[in-house]
Each structure stands twice: as structure tokens, then as C-alpha cells.
Amino acid sequence: MRSILMTFFILMEILLSCSTGFCQSKFSFSATLAPFYAHNKTTVQLPVDSGFDPNPGGVWTSKSSSKGYWVGLNGRYSFSKKWSASTGLWFSQSRSKNSNSSSRSHNFAIPVMVNFQTSERKLSPYFSAGALWNFASTSRITTKDFGTLIFKFGKGDISRLLPTVGAGVIYHFAPHFSLIGQPTFGYAIPPSGIDSHTYQPGFNMQLMFKL
Template identity: 35%
Template sequence: MKTLTCLLLIASVNTAFGQHKFALSIQLAPICTHTNLKAIFPFADPATQSPNTEFSAVSNGLSYLVGVTARYAFSPKLSVGTGIWATHSATGKTNYVQNGFASSIRYKYNHPFTNLYKIPLIINYQSSTKRLSPYFSAGATFDLRGTSYVDLSGNGELIPIKVGKAVVITPLLGVGMTYNLSDHISLIVQPTIQYNIDSHPSYSYYHYYQLSLQNQLMYKF
């Protein structure tokens, strides 16, 4: 009788966990971006009589992200997730120096189709199965090249352009908390950082990172 009771208990636990192997979440995140770069181009600058043009820039911007992520749980603590995220730039400022002459540009992204898309592949780990638990994530996003709309002629006409590689892989790390609102619904709040490790041989240096606060509402089934 004791053996039968233990088997029934194990079966019920496995069944309950089996119902929660899959999860779907929607998420929203504000993003702060930072870029710092320098390049020397073999073009003469008539203003300074220099045979080369030295250009450096520091940019800071604010974006937001909306996305959908599907998750598969290997165990109550370990899972893997993927989905599609869309980011949209809101505002930004660039301070640049060209051969000793400094200037700055402030800009807003008002065009509705300037979204950039990311495909995440992330491993998640929560340290306990309690209602409130630390939540860790590590992985990368596959950043798809987007279209920018730029007023090249100065007459207000926006021209679509594409710059850079078709896909850029950007590592991601996140540390936050997960809270179970019910047996099926969880809320995850997680600060994350992404850093661009792609090579930029035409620059003397190139640093780009983004900080975000991921907010996920997850349904487990």
C-alpha cells in the first residue's frame, strides 16, 4: 500500500510538472543604448589641411522593446526560450569630433517603420521553486538588419537605407526575480545587459552596449 501511494504521488508530481513544461510570455522593456567609437579615414580635410580625417563620436539613446517569447522547461529550475522582439528607438544624442572640431546632434525617431527585430536564444535558471525566486538568464540575440529612414537632401523626404551586416549576434546577460502570481502565471522583472562583440576593423575602437529592464508576464501550461 505504501509503495502504491508513493507511485501515485510521483505520478501526480510528474503530471503537474508536465503541464508546465511550456510557457508563453509577453514582455516590455525600456532600453538605454551607448556607443563610443573612433575612426581615421584616408580622406583629406581642407579645413585643417590634414591628409586624413579623424572622427570620434559618443552616442546615447533611449529605446523600448516589445516581444513574445516561448519557453521550454527541462526541470522546474532550468529552461530555454526563444521568440521575436521588436525594438523602436525614441530619442538620442550624438557628440562627435572631426579633426578637433566638436559638435552634437539631437534626434528623434518618428517614422513608424524604424523597428529593429531580434531573435533571442536564452537559457534561464531560477535558484528555487518558491513563489519568489532569483532568476538568471544567459544567451544571445540574433539582431536583424533594419531599415532607417533618413532625410538626406534636407527637404523632408525620408529615404530608406540599410547599413551593416544582415545578422549580428549580441550576447545577453540578465539577473532578476520571478514571482508566481498563480500556478500558471508568473511575473519576471530582470535588468539585462547586451554588448556588441562583433569586429569593426575599420574603426580604431568601437564599443556598443545596451541596458534594459525586462518585464515579462508569463503563462505556463
């Protein structure tokens, strides 16, 4: 995680120190706030001798839903007047609760997105596609029978990718400032060998400053 953060800050420093004329036409920075809703369904085939067979056929199914938000900073590079690519560092916080348990999770992610706006008008459609790489997370799960359990994922664990698409608008309300609003949809790629499906609809809001 430390090496990833170092790389991120070095890239940001390079962008901030580039020549004024070049930056004005190519680079911009933004702050992101993105509330989301996530739903997960996981199915596990239990071993015959596991001693735990609540359902016929040794299949255990879990369903859960959570609400949360992303916050983060982004850097964007424009290849042309319509096409751009962006990356950054995001942090999320989410909570879920049912009759038997409750959980609270947070994680860090690096988004890598390709963006397209149809025109340079004051208000223009704005589309994005890419993925979030979740590289460090912590979950606290509290149940009636076992109390609180803590799960941490970081260096050495299987990274989790969340391919995401968004479609909305960009509004240029000042010479150097813009607002972006996009409904988004993400689907998490599960680790190998696990039958898990996680969907994450949300709404991405950005305040962008163009150099």
C-alpha cells in the same frame, strides 16, 4: 526574413499542439516589454586623401545615446525544475537626438536565452544569459545639412549579435501565471573591421503562462 518568420511560427504551432500532459510540465509562453537605454561610440580611421579631416591624425569619432523599448513573444522549454531555454520574436523602437541630428530606428530580433531559477518558491531569484540576433532594421537619420537619410539592413547584410545577461526575480502569483522582472545588460558585437562599442542596459518584464 520571411523564412525566419515561417520557422518561428512553425515552432510555436508545434508547441501549442503538443500533448496536454507533456506540455504542462515543460512549456510556457510569455509576453515581453523591455525599455532600454543604449550608448554607442564609433571610431573611424579616415583615408589620407578623404578630404575630411576634422581631427588630427585622420580619426573621426562619433558618440550617440538613444532610448527605446523591446516588445515581443517568447516560448520557454524547461529542462528541469530550475533550468530552461527560451526564444521568441521581438520588435524594438528607439530614438536619439543631439544638437545636429536626430534619428529613429526599429528592428526585429530573435532572442536565445538560457534561464536559471534557484527554487520553486513563490518568489525566486531568476537569471538569464544569451544573445539577441538583430536580423532586420531600418534607421531614419535627420540632419540640418543633408535632410533625412534612410538606412535598411536585412537579408544579405552582416547580422548583429547582442550578447545579454539578466538578473532578477520570478514571482508565481497564480497556478499558471508568473511575472519576471530583470535588469539586463547587453554589449553589441561590431562588424569586422569597425571600432564600435554599443552598450544597452535595460529592464526586462515578462508575463508568463505555463501550460
